[in-house]
Amino acid sequence: AQKVTQAQTEISVVEKEDVTLDCVYETRDTTYYLFWYKQPPSGELVFLIRRNSFDEQNEISGRYSWNFQKSTSSFNFTITASQVVDSAVYFCALSDTGRRALTFGSGTRLQVQP
Amino acid sequence: GAGVSQSPSNKVTEKGKDVELRCDPISGHTALYWYRQSLGQGLEFLIYFQGNSAPDKSGLPSDRFSAERTGGSVSTLTIQRTQQEDSAVYLCASSYPESYANTGELFFGEGSRLTVL
Secondary structure: OOEEEOOOOEEEEEOOOOEEEOOEEEOOOOOEEEEEEEEOOOOOOEEEEEEEOOOOOOEEEOOEEEEEEHHHOEEEEEEOOOOHHHOEEEEEEEEEOOOOOOEEOOOEEEEEEO | OOOOEEEOOEEEEOOOOOEEEEEEOOOOOOEEEEEEEEOOOEEEEEEEEEOOEEEEOOOOOOOOEEEEEOOOOOEEEEEOOOOHHHOEEEEEEEEOHHHHHHHOOOEEOOOEEEEEO
Protein backbone atom coordinates (compact mmCIF):
# COMPACT_ATOMS: atom_id res chain seq x y z
CA ALA A 1 0.00 0.00 0.00
CA GLN A 2 1.09 3.54 -0.65
CA LYS A 3 1.26 6.25 1.98
CA VAL A 4 2.28 9.89 2.00
CA THR A 5 3.02 11.70 5.25
CA GLN A 6 3.14 15.44 5.64
CA ALA A 7 3.88 15.84 9.32
CA GLN A 8 3.62 19.64 9.31
CA THR A 9 -0.04 20.52 9.61
CA GLU A 10 0.46 24.27 9.56
CA ILE A 11 3.43 26.58 9.13
CA SER A 12 3.46 30.33 9.61
CA VAL A 13 6.32 32.48 8.36
CA VAL A 14 6.96 36.14 7.76
CA GLU A 15 7.36 37.35 4.21
CA LYS A 16 10.85 36.87 2.73
CA GLU A 17 11.64 33.94 4.99
CA ASP A 18 12.58 30.62 3.41
CA VAL A 19 10.34 27.69 4.26
CA THR A 20 10.60 23.94 3.67
CA LEU A 21 7.61 21.65 3.49
CA ASP A 22 8.36 18.03 4.32
CA CYS A 23 7.01 14.97 2.53
CA VAL A 24 7.80 11.35 3.34
CA TYR A 25 6.36 8.51 1.31
CA GLU A 26 6.00 4.74 1.45
CA THR A 27 5.58 2.45 -1.52
CA ARG A 28 6.53 -1.06 -2.53
CA ASP A 29 6.65 -0.08 -6.18
CA THR A 30 10.07 0.22 -7.78
CA THR A 31 8.91 2.88 -10.20
CA TYR A 32 6.66 5.69 -9.15
CA TYR A 33 5.92 9.37 -9.49
CA LEU A 34 5.95 12.06 -6.83
CA PHE A 35 3.96 15.27 -7.10
CA TRP A 36 3.36 18.58 -5.37
CA TYR A 37 0.11 20.50 -5.72
CA LYS A 38 -0.93 23.88 -4.31
CA GLN A 39 -4.49 24.56 -3.15
CA PRO A 40 -5.24 28.29 -2.81
CA PRO A 41 -8.39 29.51 -1.01
CA SER A 42 -10.40 29.24 -4.24
CA GLY A 43 -10.20 25.46 -3.89
CA GLU A 44 -8.79 24.15 -7.14
CA LEU A 45 -5.53 22.25 -6.92
CA VAL A 46 -2.71 23.69 -8.99
CA PHE A 47 0.02 21.39 -10.27
CA LEU A 48 3.57 22.33 -9.29
CA ILE A 49 5.82 19.41 -10.19
CA ARG A 50 6.08 15.70 -10.97
CA ARG A 51 9.23 13.67 -10.32
CA ASN A 52 10.03 10.20 -11.62
CA SER A 53 11.55 7.78 -9.11
CA PHE A 54 14.51 7.28 -11.43
CA ASP A 55 15.43 10.95 -11.37
CA GLU A 56 16.90 12.11 -8.08
CA GLN A 57 18.20 15.35 -9.46
CA ASN A 58 16.99 18.36 -7.52
CA GLU A 59 14.72 20.75 -9.34
CA ILE A 60 14.59 24.53 -9.15
CA SER A 61 11.90 26.71 -10.63
CA GLY A 62 12.19 30.36 -9.69
CA ARG A 63 11.70 30.62 -5.92
CA TYR A 64 10.64 26.97 -5.69
CA SER A 65 12.98 24.02 -5.29
CA TRP A 66 12.48 20.34 -4.62
CA ASN A 67 14.82 17.87 -2.95
CA PHE A 68 14.17 14.20 -3.75
CA GLN A 69 16.07 11.65 -1.66
CA LYS A 70 15.24 8.00 -2.27
CA SER A 71 17.44 6.89 0.62
CA THR A 72 15.12 8.62 3.08
CA SER A 73 11.93 8.35 0.96
CA SER A 74 11.50 12.09 1.07
CA PHE A 75 10.48 14.72 -1.45
CA ASN A 76 10.74 18.08 0.26
CA PHE A 77 9.67 21.43 -1.14
CA THR A 78 11.38 24.72 -0.36
CA ILE A 79 10.08 28.18 -1.06
CA THR A 80 12.78 30.83 -1.01
CA ALA A 81 11.93 34.40 -0.03
CA SER A 82 8.29 33.57 0.64
CA GLN A 83 5.52 35.95 -0.40
CA VAL A 84 1.97 36.47 0.83
CA VAL A 85 0.69 34.93 -2.41
CA ASP A 86 2.35 31.66 -1.42
CA SER A 87 -0.24 31.25 1.35
CA ALA A 88 -2.12 28.05 0.53
CA VAL A 89 -2.38 24.40 1.40
CA TYR A 90 0.33 22.31 -0.23
CA PHE A 91 -0.14 18.63 -0.98
CA CYS A 92 2.46 16.00 -1.73
CA ALA A 93 1.23 12.98 -3.70
CA LEU A 94 2.42 9.64 -5.04
CA SER A 95 1.37 7.31 -7.83
CA ASP A 96 2.89 4.21 -9.30
CA THR A 97 3.68 4.42 -12.97
CA GLY A 98 0.96 1.92 -13.89
CA ARG A 99 -1.95 3.81 -12.38
CA ARG A 100 -3.43 7.27 -12.69
CA ALA A 101 -4.74 7.43 -9.12
CA LEU A 102 -2.81 9.73 -6.82
CA THR A 103 -2.33 9.05 -3.12
CA PHE A 104 -2.23 12.40 -1.36
CA GLY A 105 -0.73 13.44 1.93
CA SER A 106 -2.87 15.34 4.42
CA GLY A 107 -1.47 18.69 3.32
CA THR A 108 0.47 21.51 4.95
CA ARG A 109 -1.20 24.87 5.38
CA LEU A 110 1.32 27.65 4.79
CA GLN A 111 0.55 31.13 6.02
CA VAL A 112 2.89 33.90 4.95
CA GLN A 113 2.44 37.04 7.02
CA PRO A 114 3.29 40.42 5.52
CA GLY B 1 -14.79 28.39 -20.13
CA ALA B 2 -11.11 27.54 -20.24
CA GLY B 3 -10.97 25.50 -17.05
CA VAL B 4 -12.67 22.48 -15.49
CA SER B 5 -16.19 23.45 -14.54
CA GLN B 6 -18.14 21.79 -11.73
CA SER B 7 -21.72 22.21 -10.64
CA PRO B 8 -23.31 22.83 -8.29
CA SER B 9 -20.65 24.64 -6.32
CA ASN B 10 -22.63 24.01 -3.15
CA LYS B 11 -25.29 21.41 -2.41
CA VAL B 12 -27.14 20.86 0.84
CA THR B 13 -29.29 17.77 1.03
CA GLU B 14 -31.10 15.67 3.56
CA LYS B 15 -29.87 12.27 4.59
CA GLY B 16 -31.31 9.57 2.34
CA LYS B 17 -31.71 11.75 -0.75
CA ASP B 18 -29.86 11.17 -4.02
CA VAL B 19 -27.51 13.81 -5.43
CA GLU B 20 -25.83 14.34 -8.78
CA LEU B 21 -22.62 16.29 -9.23
CA ARG B 22 -21.50 17.39 -12.65
CA CYS B 23 -18.07 17.92 -14.16
CA ASP B 24 -17.33 19.57 -17.48
CA PRO B 25 -13.65 18.97 -18.33
CA ILE B 26 -11.37 21.12 -20.43
CA SER B 27 -12.22 20.69 -24.10
CA GLY B 28 -10.14 17.92 -25.66
CA HIS B 29 -9.14 16.33 -22.36
CA THR B 30 -9.95 12.66 -22.69
CA ALA B 31 -8.98 11.67 -19.15
CA LEU B 32 -11.24 12.65 -16.26
CA TYR B 33 -10.88 11.99 -12.53
CA TRP B 34 -13.02 12.37 -9.43
CA TYR B 35 -11.51 12.95 -6.02
CA ARG B 36 -13.12 13.58 -2.64
CA GLN B 37 -11.73 15.95 -0.03
CA SER B 38 -13.05 15.59 3.49
CA LEU B 39 -11.86 16.64 6.92
CA GLY B 40 -11.51 13.12 8.19
CA GLN B 41 -10.06 11.37 5.15
CA GLY B 42 -8.14 14.06 3.30
CA LEU B 43 -7.97 13.85 -0.49
CA GLU B 44 -9.08 10.48 -1.86
CA PHE B 45 -9.20 9.12 -5.38
CA LEU B 46 -12.62 7.92 -6.48
CA ILE B 47 -12.60 7.05 -10.19
CA TYR B 48 -10.71 7.61 -13.44
CA PHE B 49 -12.22 7.77 -16.92
CA GLN B 50 -10.43 7.44 -20.22
CA GLY B 51 -13.00 8.50 -22.78
CA ASN B 52 -16.29 6.97 -21.66
CA SER B 53 -14.68 3.97 -19.97
CA ALA B 54 -13.63 3.76 -16.34
CA PRO B 55 -10.51 1.58 -16.15
CA ASP B 56 -10.06 2.40 -12.47
CA LYS B 57 -13.01 2.82 -10.13
CA SER B 58 -11.26 1.31 -7.16
CA GLY B 59 -11.79 4.38 -5.00
CA LEU B 60 -15.59 4.44 -5.01
CA PRO B 61 -16.39 3.88 -1.32
CA SER B 62 -19.61 1.91 -1.70
CA ASP B 63 -22.23 0.83 -4.19
CA ARG B 64 -24.16 4.01 -3.38
CA PHE B 65 -21.58 5.84 -5.48
CA SER B 66 -21.58 5.67 -9.25
CA ALA B 67 -20.24 7.78 -12.09
CA GLU B 68 -20.71 7.95 -15.80
CA ARG B 69 -19.27 9.87 -18.65
CA THR B 70 -20.98 10.44 -21.95
CA GLY B 71 -19.63 11.66 -25.27
CA GLY B 72 -16.14 11.62 -23.82
CA SER B 73 -16.90 14.90 -22.13
CA VAL B 74 -19.25 15.66 -19.24
CA SER B 75 -19.23 13.34 -16.25
CA THR B 76 -21.81 12.90 -13.53
CA LEU B 77 -21.07 11.52 -10.07
CA THR B 78 -24.20 10.16 -8.40
CA ILE B 79 -24.53 9.42 -4.70
CA GLN B 80 -27.64 7.50 -3.73
CA ARG B 81 -29.22 7.49 -0.29
CA THR B 82 -26.74 10.06 1.00
CA GLN B 83 -25.27 9.69 4.46
CA GLN B 84 -23.71 12.34 6.69
CA GLU B 85 -20.26 10.84 6.10
CA ASP B 86 -20.66 11.70 2.40
CA SER B 87 -20.28 15.38 3.29
CA ALA B 88 -17.14 16.56 1.51
CA VAL B 89 -15.84 18.58 -1.39
CA TYR B 90 -15.92 16.55 -4.60
CA LEU B 91 -13.16 17.57 -6.97
CA CYS B 92 -12.98 16.81 -10.65
CA ALA B 93 -9.81 16.92 -12.73
CA SER B 94 -8.97 16.36 -16.37
CA SER B 95 -5.90 15.81 -18.49
CA TYR B 96 -4.80 15.27 -22.07
CA PRO B 97 -2.97 11.92 -22.29
CA GLU B 98 0.04 13.16 -24.25
CA SER B 99 0.62 16.16 -22.01
CA TYR B 100 0.02 14.02 -18.92
CA ALA B 101 2.68 11.59 -20.12
CA ASN B 102 5.12 14.46 -20.47
CA THR B 103 4.40 16.50 -17.38
CA GLY B 104 1.95 14.63 -15.14
CA GLU B 105 -0.24 17.70 -14.80
CA LEU B 106 -3.89 17.36 -13.83
CA PHE B 107 -6.23 20.35 -14.13
CA PHE B 108 -8.67 20.57 -11.24
CA GLY B 109 -11.99 22.30 -10.88
CA GLU B 110 -13.00 24.27 -7.81
CA GLY B 111 -15.11 21.44 -6.49
CA SER B 112 -18.68 20.81 -5.41
CA ARG B 113 -19.22 21.12 -1.66
CA LEU B 114 -21.79 18.58 -0.48
CA THR B 115 -23.38 18.88 2.94
CA VAL B 116 -25.67 16.09 4.10
CA LEU B 117 -27.89 17.07 7.03
